[in-house]
Every structure is written in structure tokens, then in C-alpha cells.
Amino acid sequence: MSSFDTPRHKFRFKRDALRYDFITRDNTPNLLKLLETDGCLSLVKVESPTVTLPRIKALTTGSVPQFIDVVLNLLNTESATDSIIHQAVRYGKKIVFYGDDTWLKLYPNIFLRSEGTTSFYVYDYTEVDDNVTRNVWDELSRNDWDIMILHYLGLDHIGHITGPFSPLVKPKLQEMDEIVKKIYDLTLSENRIILVTGDHGMKDSGGHGGTTYSETRVPFLLLGESCSNDILSQSDIPLIISTFMGLSFPSNSIGKISTKILSSIKLEKLLYALNYNSLLLANKSDVCSEDIIKASDMYYSFLKGGDSSGVNEIVSLYDSCLRRMNSDLTHHSVTQDAVSLVFAIIALIYCLTGSILTILDVRNGIYSSEIIMFVIILICLLFKINRIFVVIFCLITVLLTINNLKQTLQHLFGTKIHLDIVLILSLNILHAISMAASSFIEEEHQIWYFYFTTFLLANYNKNNNIQVIIVLFLFRIIKQLNQTGDKWAAEPDISQWLLLADNSLYLHVLYIVSLVLIGIYCLKSICTNNLNKLITLIILVLIYSLKIYSPNYIILGQTIWYLIFINLAVTFKINILSLINTWILISTLLYRPQNLILIPFCIYTSRILSQRIESELILTISHLWLGNALYFCQGHSNSLASIDIGAGYVGLRDYNPVYVLLQLLSHTYSLPILSNLLLLYHCNNINVWNILAVFRLLIVFVTILISFVQRHHLFIWSVFAPKILLESSHTLMLLIQILIHHAFVFVIKLKKKNKFNLHVKVSI
Template identity: 50%
Template sequence: MISYYVLSILSILLYLYSFFPIAKINTSSPSFHNQTNFNLTPLSEPTIDRLVLVVIDALRYDFVNPENMPYLSSLSKNNGCSSLVKVESPTVTLPRIKALTTGSVPQFIDVVLNLVRVDSVEDSFLHGAVKKGKKVVFYGDDTWLKAYSDLFLRSEGTSSFFVNDFSEVDDNVTRNVYNEIALKDWDIMILHYLGLDHIGHIYGPFHSLIQPKLQEMDLIIKTIHRNVNSDGKKVLFAVTGDHGMKDSGGHGGTTYSETHVPLVLNGIECENDKIDQIDIPVIFSSLLGLEFPKNSIGKLSMNLLKKSLTKEKLLLFYYYNVLNLQNDNNLCPKFNKSIKYHQDFLKSNSNSSFIKSLKLYKSCLSDLNQKLIRKSIEQYDSGLIISCSALLFCFTSCFLYTFTQSTYKIKFKDSAVIYFVVMLTFLLQLNQFLSSLLCFLIISTVIYQIIIGSKYLKLNIKTIVMIIFSLNIVHGVSMASSSFIEEEHQTWYFYFSSLLLTITIKSIFFDNKSSKYMFMTNVLMLIIFRVMRKLNQTGDKWSHLPDLGQFFKNNYDYLRLYYVISLLLIFYCCKKIQKSKHYFTFLILTLIFVLKFYLNNPDLGKLIWFLIILNLIQSTTTKNCIENLITTFMLISTLLLRPHNIVLPPMLIFLSTIISKQLLSKETFIIAHLWLGTAMYFVQGHSNSLASIDIASGFVSLNDYFPPIVTFQVLCHTYCLPILSHLLVLRKFNDTSTWNLFILQRLWIVTVTFFIAFVLRQHLFIWSVFAPKVLIEASHNIILLIEIFIHHLVLILGSIFIHNKTSLKI
């Protein structure tokens, strides 16, 4: 069955490939040439001499106020303005830099590219500037250097991923600014500061370090602004953020604080406005006298430009903006009429013709902009999506039959037929009708055989029907609701709390022995689980509310006491699981190092990892390798988890112990632990928003950005509790049927999620809610496959070592 799951993962990857294509909009960008009788020469005449663009990473809109940034706030009141900028999802750096420079809507797959690689951007307002002979300098986030490697006259990058650095990344930028102010041979200077974003990842937006960092940025802005205007050149000074910051810290989601940033302009007369981030490149291009980026779908802002441009030039830019968005498949019926009024204005200088022409141009821009945005995010490969969904449905059905040990043999259980169906479906996916027909026949056959064959299944189907088909199916169907996805943690809290309550009731009425003891223990576990849910507010609607994690961050003395108690619980659990004498010394030593590491001695992190790896190697050389893996993973969690979350692994062990004593059925035991692991995943603070991924965990014990180690540590941090729950199951039931049920639960959810995401691809929240859920569910399945391979590898290595050891003794 492992081969089936590998094929399932391939189907998942193909679905992602078809659902998140790396595509471009092919808008035919006209040059400054005459398609009417208009004189287009004024378009290339710049209104400003220089542009200074300061990007403060994670500068949310409410950060800019007189208390935090007094000088920046004053800039918008004197020869400037402050606008509210709407940022599209995903709110991570690479897509936002593309939006800021190209005016296009980056694909959601750029989230992955942001972590893996950065392709060179082919066209932007920076390309237009260099083409016109302007000189561009850059300092800051090295993502810019990867995207625009050959455009900068001078540059220096800093890594955006090393989030433990709050000051050096900004000092390196400012150090170069003083040199550029002295040289003054540049036309565009871009500065991307990272310190604020790094503080947000570690501590969140309400920490005491945030305001000093904002005030530091304000002083830097004051210095730059006063010096770049010293030589009489007309300089546009612009300050903005690439994205905002979630109330709980981090970014990547769609909350208001993540998707709204300021744009403060100084150097031109303008009025405050509300614009989209993709509008910024065409606004800069119009002021610099540049051609618009060829893939730009942004639109000009009347409030930002009307006081800086003459009426004639303003209409010309609006005409050019509409011309830039039009192509043979995307026309504006009002365009010709707006041109007529435009011509009337040039002949008669009639204010009425100017207003009518401008109104029609703006209407065309709005219509074309919305059409192109939809087109840019709806480039699906429907045939491949349908094929992958059908195959995942088939594989899910196969695992269901295998787990329930059906005596009714179905055709799809035969390996040759499975591989044939896979090949045929992918071959026919080019023809959507044939592919859809084949998928319909496959699904209909599987459903028919499930219904007809159920009477041949063994009695444990009652357990499966009761638990999987009632609760897990309800959970799967709930994925059709964006609110249920955003607040999925509530589903799992309810499921697991209900399970604990059911066990408690059972201990009162049905257990004859130790009922009072079990009842008190169960009640205690219910209370503990309820308290743990308050450690980290998660989800979307209530994530801004205070939680215990925030309380401990603000009360360091309580946090230290709580941390020591958590380590003692870790020690107790590890010692109960691993009882050998040499392990006692190893455990004491490791936890002492962990405590010293927590008390600001980061160099110990490498030593702790060395000890953990030694323990992991030792775990493959004994018969009790699962127990050793459990303790190893608990020690990894002490190193990577936030201090207030270190109590979660021992609490998971205690909850597992309680339910293990009262759930005798293998199926209920496994499913209970799956629910436990999922509930604890959300208790840790995760959600279906990319902003809940704790990037800071990847840099524990590191002094620089090393992608493989960072990725490994982030994954360990994210999935440590679900993996720990899986290991606790394998400790008792280490067989194929256990893995089959793990796979079955994951495949069911990912299949339903993929199907719903495709059906609701026109939904308002498809890219803000459903698309992140698709990525997260795909990630869950890939991690489970890695678990399977590592588990089998450890067993193989252990058996080889034990066999060789036995042979040597003989």
C-alpha cells in the first residue's frame, strides 16, 4: 500500500501544479507611439528628477502615527500625502516585491518560490528606468538582488530569513546610504529595511521592541530625507511596507493588519487616497516619464497625480494606462467614446469634456483591471485537476477497504489495474470531456462497490462508520465553508473535548474498577486541555485576543518558573519511557544545556543538537527504537518550541496515557490519537493561514541563514506534536493497518479539500482561504510520507544492527 500512497502524493503534486500555475499575463504594452492624433511626447517628460523608495518590511498601516514615527507623519502634511495601500494575498516578500515593481498580481505559487528560489523578473518600472539611462542603487533584502540582478549600479543585500537579527540588517543598509548621499550620481535609490519584520516574527507587533524600532526608522528617514533634497533636484520621497504584520506576529495571511500598509509620499502635491499595491509602479512610471511595465495591470490614482500633472498630461497618461491594459481579448467599449471627449478637450479646452473623458478612462481602467486580475489567478488546468481529484478518491477508497479488511475483492485493489487507471487518466487529461467521463465512471463504480460490499465487511466497520463516516466526513464537508477553514481549530477542540467527556462519562457508569480515580483524572485532563487552548489564540476572528503566551512574554519571572516546571515534566515523561541507566545521565545533561540555552546562551544550541543526534543514532541500534524516537522528539521540541509551549509535549503524553487505559479498541485508540495530535497542532498556535508558520524556529542555534537546516527545523517545529502522537500509536500498534488509517484520514481530507477548492474556484476567498488550505493539506500528506519512509528506514537499520550484533556474539 505504500506504493499507492506514493502515487497519491504524485497526484497531489500534479494537482498543485495545475491549480497554482507559474503563469504570466500577456498584455501588449504599447510604447510611446501615436495610435491617434494625440501628441504623446509629454508622457516621456519626467515630473520628478529622483525617486527614493524606502520599504520597511512588515510596516502595517497603524504603525505610522505621531507617537511612533513623528517625522514620517509630518511628511504627509507638507508637500505630500499618506495613502492606504491594499496588499493582495499572499502577504510574503517575493510576491509583494513583484507587485511593487511590475504592477502584476503574483501567482500564489510564489509563496514556495519565496523560500526555494527567486526567478529573475523580466520587466518592471526599474527596467524602464535603466532602459532610459537612469541609474538605480539598492540596499537591503537580497530578494531584490535575485530578482533584479543586472539592474543596479551599486547594491548590497542582507538575508531576509535570518530573523534573529534585529539591528545589523538595518545598520548595513544605513551605512551605505551615507555613501550614496555623498555621491548623488543615482536617479533611483531603493532601501529595504528588515529589522521590524524580524521583531514581528519573534515577538509580535505589540512587544516593547516595536516602538523603539519604529522610532529608529523614523530617525533614518529624517536623515535621508533632509540630505537627498540638499542639491536642488526635485526628489520624490516614498515610504511604504511590502506587507503588514499579523496581530499574533508573522505574516502571510489575509487579516486587515497584514494586507494594509501605508504609502507616504513627499516631494509632490497630492491628496490622500486608497490604492492597490499593484497601482504603485504605474504611478512611479508616470512621474519618472517611463513606459509602463508590460505586465502591469495597475491603474493611475487621480488624487496622487492631479496636482502634479497638467490636465493635458493627466488625460494622456490615463489614455496610455487604458491602452496598456487592452488587448484583443480584453477591450473596453467606452474607450472610443473617452478618446472622442479627450480630442474635444484638446480642441476646445472644455472642462466638461475633460471631466467626461477622465471619468470614462477611469471606468475603463476599473473594468479592465478587474478582468485582468481574475484572468491572472484563474489559469487552471481543469482536466488535470479533475483527474488528480478522481485518483485521490480512488486511493482513499483503496485504503478504506484495506484497513477494514474487506473480504469483498474490488477490481481497483489489483495493482496492475491501479497503475493502468493512473496512466490512462493522465493520458486522457488533455481531453477534458474524456477525462471527466472516465473519472465519473471510476467514482460511480467505487461508490457502488462500497455500498454493495459493505455487508461483507467485518464487524469493526461499525467503529469506522461511527467515527470516520460520521465525524471525519462532517469535518471534511465543513471545508466547503471559508469560516470553518479559518476556525478549523474549533472543530478539533470540540471533537477531542467530546472524546474526553465521553471517556469521563464511561468511567462513571460503565467502569466497575477505580471509577472514582478515573473520573477525577479525566476531569483533570478536561481542565488541563481547556487551559492549554488558551496558550495561543489562533484562527482568524479571535487571534487578536490576549492569551497565556502573551501573558508569559510580558511577565518574564513567571515564564522562567513555568519553563522550569515544563522541563521537569519533560524529564519525568522521558524517564518513564526510557528507563535505562545511561539514559538518565544523558537526559539530565541535555536538559541542563537546554535551560542554559534558554537563558541567553545560543552557542549551546549546536551542542544540544549534537547530543540529540547521538540519541537518535542510538535509537536505531536497539529493539525499543520507537521509545527512543519518542524521547528524541521530545528533546527536539524543548529546543525548538517557544518557551510557553514546551509544556505541550508532556501534556500530550499524559492525555495519551489516560485515553490509552480506557480505549480498548484498536481503531478508537488510533483515531483518538489522530484527533489528539491534530488538536495539539492547533493548540500550539497553528492555523490554516501561512502567517502561523513560525519562521523564527528555523534559526534556533544558527548564526547565519542555511536553507536545509532552517527548513528542517521549521518542519520539526510545525509538526512535532502530530508526529509525537503518531509515535505513541506506533509504540502500541506498530503494523501496516495503523499506517493505513493514518493515511486514510489524511487522504480523505486532502481529497475533499482539493475537490471543494476546484468547485469554489470563483469564490471570493479562493486565494485568501481555500488556496492556503490546499497548500497546507498537501504539506500534511508529504510530511506523513516522510514519516513513513523514516520509520521504515529506522526499523531496517535497527534490524541490521541487531542482527550483526547477534552474529558477532555467536
């Protein structure tokens, strides 16, 4: 398409987390005024997952990224192949870039000049944008570039920290509005186009990654050309830009051009672009091959004779076919390796049955064969072992699984099991089966709330019923602390009320009460010596100062981290209590003030459960339910948008993927981990890990199996894939807990053995 007349300069002004409803008279008055005379505003539908890296890929390649890009977004390791950036370079265009350094990872050594800013340090929403803006004015004084790409991050960071309704949002939008206006005025005499869009939106709670309307609807503003408003997919944008600039379309694109936005270009060029677009998609889809042939014949006849009487029909045919092919390709853009998925499912069945046998004491040994199985799985999947080997290994695994099932059934039929155990086990299995429905995944918190409260009521007829009443009363309140799920996530909750400026006193009181309760428990029940107690007290005071008065004070955050590990070192005796103390302090440091009350509630409820339940299995399951219920009370859901990114940066000056990931996982799964540690303290039996592992494997197995069966479901990327990712990370955290506990047990045994050997030598 090099025959097109191309503008000398094109600005691409990208705002991270720019919701469509942010474009208003109050927030962006200059933009809307310019659009009245020299541009248009279109609505862009964004595909899931709504995180930065896959969305940049969609904006530049015109393809639909895979869900694995969520992980690659965090690791920032992937580079793109063919895209509008590559096509522009091939046509001799020189590009400058400033903003999110994800672009520099995707497109290394491509830009004439560039400066990246880290997209992950969310507490910075000022310098991260100022660093972009200061380069803009220098570039406008130069004339050696053709395309300028700007990716501002401040709005996204504000959303992660304080949400879209924060008083910081409007000034930030007005700041960006002024910058666009200034760029427009300074380049008014040039043949240029200015585009403003967002990679994704922002959930009402502040995050992104899910599929809510506010996350998947962003604006597309075009200044400098006469055009009409339209509704687009994000994959359409590269083709629109390519058409304006006279570039070839990215080869992997499944997007379609918009005749409304391209209404200002010459008819010949529009028809050429439509024909080019249709041929590109026709190589990937045969949805309307006959209409494409008809439209192409009419187009070639037009080129030969110049008769424009049938032009409207040509445009209509092309436009209709492009929409149908785009819809078909988007629907089938999800590709899975069926053999690998079946392999993983069979292996999980084997691990599940093997773990059950370990719990039932049918065999000796813990996790040995299961660990070997996971190692073989990883080798096969990572190194793409020959399919014949995979099939043979699957057959061997099936035989081993059948043997495990045989032993399990023989043991169960010969053992008397109480009715209450059968009921509780059935409820866990029922929960796993419920994952087959997308609505049950979206509203999973309702299941755990019901299970937990029902279990407490079932234990009401024992002694000290006042304790059960207290727990039920408190739980009724804290489950309204953070709205979660899908249907009611945007409804007002206690946390939003506490964060209002007029209610800051109540927030302070609640935070102080939570810290005092945590301090009382740690100082009286956990701390083993006076030095341990003193450091714990200092840590809690410093955490209060950090969270209330100086949340961005990096040195203070680092000091607290050092003190936590010093506190563990001065415990002298490493045991389950020292681990509980350390974990409580870490969780307290990472938590937002309004959520801290969940920690003392978890401690108190665990104590009540341990006093009233004698069965090890039922006590383990009750703590499992407690941890899951509080996980959702904290505001989490099965949407990636509910992850509190800000918790990953406590005490960090810049983005470090290892530290950020560890802090994010620790914050996200802090309450399930705390309930496991409290369970281990009350139960003091290593077999609880086996029980927890079985139920963890069960939910992972069912989730993977259901996702495999429904891999062509409409909600595979928006519901089932995020569920697999979250359950996998939960399983990873459980595995880390098991390994750490076994390491401590090994060290303790080693110390006892050394003491015994020393005693023998002294006696001799």
C-alpha cells in the same frame, strides 16, 4: 512616456511589515511633519498572500501574483520578466539597491550597485538594517545613479520574534523615521521624490501571510510633490511611479493611476497617462469598452483643439473605467489548469479507495500502486505531458477506482461494524465536508476542540474517571494558551499574559515544570542506559539556558542539536522509544517556553487513551483528534501568518533553506507527529499508518475538490489556497514518518536475519 520631465533621483524607501497604523506622531513624528507641507499619505490595500516575494512582484510589475509564489518566496528561485525596474533600465536609468536579497533574485544583473541582506534570519533586526543604512550615505555623495531602492527588514524580524506590540517596535520605527528625514534634508536642493511603503503588514500575533486588516493595509507616503491622500491597490504603485518618471507601464500591469496623487503634474501629461493606462487595460478587459472609446474621442479632440471645457468629464470617464477594469482583472487574475486539477482529484480518489482496501485486508501490499500513481501524477504535472495521455490515464484511473469501490462495498456489506465506529468515522467525514465553508476553515480549531472533549466525555463511564476529569480540566486551560482562528485571534490569551515583564516569574515556573515533566518521562520511560539518561538530562538543562537566558546564542543551539543526535546514536537499540525520545528533545528545543507544557499534556493524554480504548481503529482516531487539537492549541491556524518563523533558525548563523524548512515543519507539526509516535508505541501495529493515511488522503481530497468547485470564490486565495498548502505539507510530513518507520522496520528485520544466519554458521 519619455516626453515627461523626470526627477534626477528617486528614492524608494521600503519597510518590510510596515503596518498602516504604525504611522503615528509617536512612531514617525518627522514623516508626518513633512507630509503637512510636501507630500501625502495614502492607504494601500494588499492582496493575499501577504509574503515578501509576491508583494515585491506586485510593487514592481503591477500584477496580482499567484499563490504558488508563497513557495517560491521560501525557495527564492524566481526572476521577474517585465517590470518598472526593466522599464527604467530600458530608458537608461541607473539603479542602486540595498536590502532584502529577494530583489537580487528577482532582478539579477540589473542594478548598478547592490548589496543584499538575507530576509530569513529573523533573529537579526539590527545589523540587517545597519548594512543598508551605511550604504545610503556613500550613495548620496555620488551622482551616477537615478533610482535608489532601500528595503529594510528589521521591523519584520521584530514582528516575527516578539510581535507588533513589542517595546522594540517603536525605537525601530523612530530609527527609520530619522533616516528618511536625513535623506530628505540632504537632498532638499535636488529634483527628487521619496516614496515610503511596505510590502505587507503584520498580524497582531506578529506573523504575516494571511488576510487580516493589519496584514493587508500598509501606508504609501510620497515626499517631494504636492498631492492628495488616496486609497490604492498595491498594483497601482508601479504605474504611479512610472508616470512621475516618464517610463512605459509594465506590460502585465492591471493597476490604475491615481489622479489625486498625480494632481501636481501638468494636465496634458495626466490625460496622456490616463489614456495610456486605459488602453493597456482595455486589451485585457472589455468591461467598459464604450466609455473608453468615448473618453478617447474626447481626449483626441482636446489634443486637436485645446478646448479644456470637457476635461473634467474626460478625467471622470477614464477614472471610472480604470477602476472597473482593475476590479474585473483582479477578480479574474486567478488562473487554474482545470485538466490538471481534475486529474489530481481522480488520482486522489483512487489512492483513498486503495488505502481503505489495505486497511480492510481485502488485498495484500501497502502503498505499492498508490506510490506508482503519485509518481505518474508528478511526471504528468511537472513535465506537462500531452493532454491526450492525461485523459487516457484519467479513464484508466476511473476504472481502477470503480473496481476498488466495488471491493470496498462488498467487504463492508459482509462485515458487521459497531455503532461507535460508524459514529466516529461519520464525524471525520463530516469534518472533511465542513471544509466547503470558508468560516469552518478559519475556525477549524473549534471542531477539533469539540470532537476531542466530546470523545473524552463519552469515555467517562469507564474506570478511573478522575483521569478523564484531569485531562478535561487541563485541556480547558491549555486551549486558552494561544488564541487562534480568525475571529478571536487578537483577543488576550495566556501566552500574552505570561510574556508580560511583570509575569516573567510565572513563565519561568511553567517552563521549569514542563521541562521537569518531560525529563521524568524520558528518564524513567524511554532512556535505555545511564549514558542515554545523562545526555538527555544535559540537553534539557542546556535548552533551559538557551530559551531563558540566551535565545540568540548560536553556538549553544548548535551544541544542543549535536547532543540530540549523539543521544540517538548511544541508544544502541533503535526502536520506537528512541524515536519518541529524540522527537521530544527536538520539539523541546524548537518550542517557545510558554508552549512547552503541551508536550507533557500530549504524553499524559495518550497514556490515558491507550489504557481505556481497546479498538485499534478508535485508538488511532483518538490520537488523530488529539494531535489536531493540540496543533491549534499551539497557536496555529489555517493562515500562513500563524507559522512561527523564528523556530526555523535555532542554531543557525544565516539562512539555509533546507535547515530552515526542516525546523519549521518539525515545529509546526510536532504535536501531530508526537501523537502518532505515541500511538505506534501503545498500539505496536503497522496498520495504524494505513488508517492515518486514509484520513489524511480524505481531507486532502475534499479540500482540493472543494477548492476546485469554488475556484472563483471571493476567498480562494485568502482561505482555500492556504488550506491546500497546509494540508499538503501535513501530508508530506506523514509520508516522511511512514518512510522512516518502514526504514527502521527494514533495518531491524535485516539485523535479525543476519543474527540468524550467524547463529546457523556457528552451529554448523
